[in-house]
Amino acid sequence: MTSPIAPDLPAAGRMPVKPRAGVWRRLVKRRLAMLGLGIVAIVVAGAVLAPWLTGYDPNEQMFDGLTLEGSPLPPNAQFWLGTDLLGRDLLTRILYGARTSLIIGIVANGVALFIGTLVGVTAGYFRGWIGSALMRFTDLMMAFPALLLAICLAAVFEPSLWIVAMVIALVNWVQTARVIYTETSSLAEREFIDAERTIGASAPRILFRHILPHLLPTIIVWGTLGISTTVLLEATLSFLGIGVQPPTASWGNIIFENQTYFQAAPWLVFFPGAAILALALAFNLIGDALRDILDPTQRGRA
Amino acid sequence: MIAYLGRRLIQSLLILLGVSLITFALLYLLPADPVRQIAGRSATPQTVENIRQQLGLDQPFVIQYWRYLVKLASGDLGRSYIQRSEVTELIVSRLPASLLLMVGAILCELLIGLSMGLIAAVKRGTATDQTLMVASFVGVSAPQFVVGLLLLYVFAVRLSWFPIGGYGTWRHLVLPSLTMGILGAGWYARMMRSSMIDVLRQDYVRTARAKGLARSAIIFRHALPNAILPVIAMIGIDIGIFMGGIVVVESVFGWPGIGQLAWQAIQRVDIPIIMGVTLVSAFAIVLGNLLADVIAPFIDPRIKLR
Numbered sequence: 001m002t003s004p005i006a007p008d009l010p011a012a013g014r015m016p017v018k019p020r021a022g023v024w025r026r027l028v029k030r031r032l033a034m035l036g037l038g039i040v041a042i043v044v045a046g047a048v049l050a051p052w053l054t055g056y057d058p059n060e061q062m063f064d065g066l067t068l069e070g071s072p073l074p075p076n077a078q079f080w081l082g083t084d085l086l087g088r089d090l091l092t093r094i095l096y097g098a099r100t101s102l103i104i105g106i107v108a109n110g111v112a113l114f115i116g117t118l119v120g121v122t123a124g125y126f127r128g129w130i131g132s133a134l135m136r137f138t139d140l141m142m143a144f145p146a147l148l149l150a151i152c153l154a155a156v157f158e159p160s161l162w163i164v165a166m167v168i169a170l171v172n173w174v175q176t177a178r179v180i181y182t183e184t185s186s187l188a189e190r191e192f193i194d195a196e197r198t199i200g201a202s203a204p205r206i207l208f209r210h211i212l213p214h215l216l217p218t219i220i221v222w223g224t225l226g227i228s229t230t231v232l233l234e235a236t237l238s239f240l241g242i243g244v245q246p247p248t249a250s251w252g253n254i255i256f257e258n259q260t261y262f263q264a265a266p267w268l269v270f271f272p273g274a275a276i277l278a279l280a281l282a283f284n285l286i287g288d289a290l291r292d293i294l295d296p297t298q299r300g301r302a
Numbered sequence: 303m304i305a306y307l308g309r310r311l312i313q314s315l316l317i318l319l320g321v322s323l324i325t326f327a328l329l330y331l332l333p334a335d336p337v338r339q340i341a342g343r344s345a346t347p348q349t350v351e352n353i354r355q356q357l358g359l360d361q362p363f364v365i366q367y368w369r370y371l372v373k374l375a376s377g378d379l380g381r382s383y384i385q386r387s388e389v390t391e392l393i394v395s396r397l398p399a400s401l402l403l404m405v406g407a408i409l410c411e412l413l414i415g416l417s418m419g420l421i422a423a424v425k426r427g428t429a430t431d432q433t434l435m436v437a438s439f440v441g442v443s444a445p446q447f448v449v450g451l452l453l454l455y456v457f458a459v460r461l462s463w464f465p466i467g468g469y470g471t472w473r474h475l476v477l478p479s480l481t482m483g484i485l486g487a488g489w490y491a492r493m494m495r496s497s498m499i500d501v502l503r504q505d506y507v508r509t510a511r512a513k514g515l516a517r518s519a520i521i522f523r524h525a526l527p528n529a530i531l532p533v534i535a536m537i538g539i540d541i542g543i544f545m546g547g548i549v550v551v552e553s554v555f556g557w558p559g560i561g562q563l564a565w566q567a568i569q570r571v572d573i574p575i576i577m578g579v580t581l582v583s584a585f586a587i588v589l590g591n592l593l594a595d596v597i598a599p600f601i602d603p604r605i606k607l608r
Contacts, residue, residue, distance in 0.1 A: 136316075143588050144580075146542075155332065228443060232443070236550055269455070
């Protein structure tokens, strides 16, 4: 720390390590990754245990949930995070909203990851006209403003939880496809793959036994970072009123429903907003730590 | 160079053609019927049929798309179904507001992002560095509508430093630019940090230190100019992120740009406007990528155009 512009000494993390041995152990050693894991654990616990954590129903409009003039209540002893415009308990809705975010985060991101990997591997390994066609299509998708495309798609289909998940998947596979394509095409030229081909290994065998295991770190990193993007996109679509539809609670549509009143009742934006930020941040932190651990070319750079 | 440019231009045109085809197909499949929207509820079936014919919506998909392309070639994006005015005119009249917001956002991004990255790189490994990097993560993880609403609440409602929304003076521009800029600043901070760290590792920086130059001279005169260039080159690519955000930010702040236009059009199923804005955004993104690629070799001669 004597001089900030001293040349870098090789960090301990750059010593050769057994691949993937103790990823978990190295992950929990990082404070930021631990913070991320902690947030995810809290959100998952809140989503799973929602009915036991709160005595209220997420859709119950309570008489004592509004003031005599009919405005929502600020946080108080009875309603810890206050109530919304319809007199529903905000904490309860946020807990149930966590279910929506997690379901969409996992399903939409899983599907996007699957499509992206499939497209990337096919284009990178088989090349030829299928490969170029797939990658040209990927380029095309990259030129779409993602949110605008999602909005058009969401407008075409009647929005429901699963449709929103599919819309997000259809928009979000593109980045993964690009990254997987680049990696697969450089892997496909390596000697050990050539050797496999020479001894007559079939394409599925090469793909599943040799290419996919090498891609696994990339898939894990992008899969984790992708959940963050997905959570944000769902919240944004729901905020615009074309995502998950009320009365199903989602962090985005809680803000959508109460937006007109936010000047008088800022907690209705603040708490769900903080929840979205925390979950997106958590997956970004975990993903970034995983990238440092799993991707040797990135190590020591960021 | 010329051959490369020519090839990239053709590629870009093909991409835009593809974007128009996909958007057109999506909107063709839209279950909401624009004719019913225009005709109103009390219209007779006869009127509905007439309007459908007038707009050419009774034709098969291929013919509708072809007609659209022919008009598009002369810069005509068609007529809005509801506002009864030319889409090209509507977009052109709203483009200045969006461009102004874009300039404001890019200024915020660069100002916040580059200084965060620079400080983090110089203080590498310290608590300052860690705090700044966490802050950059918060920036990229914060949903823009929440940031916008909170900035509005604190700086417009509570402190009344800025107006609650609308368009006109520089005061109106601050909060929306900041909202858009916070997301980008997070990315720029990370890029700037790693670029600066790379530069500080170079031999010439060590030489500068060895000859006894002051730390500030090394950082600002020798390292910064080299570190900043590759980051600046990303602005072109950044346009994509920007285009994604304008719908939300413009509707939160009541900013009269193309994002708000698109949002209103989506709610009223005004297909020609949705098509128009999507195409304009895609055009901006393609142009941004093209610029980024063309500029790159000028910034770093080691990159060759292929």
